[in-house]
Amino acid sequence: QVQLAESGGGLVQEGDSLRVSCSATGGSFPSHMMAWFRQRPGQEREFVAAIGRNGGSAKYADSVLGRFTISRDNAKKTMYLQMNRLKGADTAVYFCAAGPPACLGFGCPYEFWGQGTQVTVSS
Numbered sequence: 001q002v003q004l005a006e007s008g009g010g011l012v013q014e015g016d017s018l019r020v021s022c023s024a025t026g027g028s029f030p031s032h033m034m035a036w037f038r039q040r041p042g043q044e045r046e047f048v049a050a051i052g053r054n055g056g057s058a059k060y061a062d063s064v065l066g067r068f069t070i071s072r073d074n075a076k077k078t079m080y081l082q083m084n085r086l087k088g089a090d091t092a093v094y095f096c097a098a099g100p101p102a103c104l105g106f107g108c109p110y111e112f113w114g115q116g117t118q119v120t121v122s123s
Helices: none
Strands: 003-007 011-013 018-025 033-039 046-051 058-060 068-073 078-083 092-099 117-122
Touching: 003 092, 018 033, 018 092, 018 117, 033 068, 033 078, 046 068, 046 078, 046 092, 058 068
Parallel strands: 011 117
Antiparallel strands: 003 018, 018 078, 033 046, 033 092, 046 058, 068 078, 092 117
16 A cells, blocks of 8 residues: 655746656555656546656656656655656646556556646746
8 A cells, every 4th residue: 555645846937847756655665656647627637657666667658758757766755757848738737646566657557646736837
């Protein structure tokens, strides 16, 4: 069992950078594949990026590839999403999720979710 909590969201301008974090408690963080999703009002939750449990493998949505970097620090039980060159289209609530170690990316059976952190990019 693992509980997840996002932090680091805020209001920024286009072109700015921001790093959001996902901290895990109550479970074995290194045993999970981790991912970031985002959701805009009235839209389905969208896959952003995923990272394997050892941090050696990652996948990104085409919309963020080259701008966002996912990472994790298993010792700190924390996952990060570094967002650079932010655009208005990046405005969303960003959620972290934990899934099985044998699966990586969109479509995996994510079992644990955080409450989300709001990222707003002014245009």
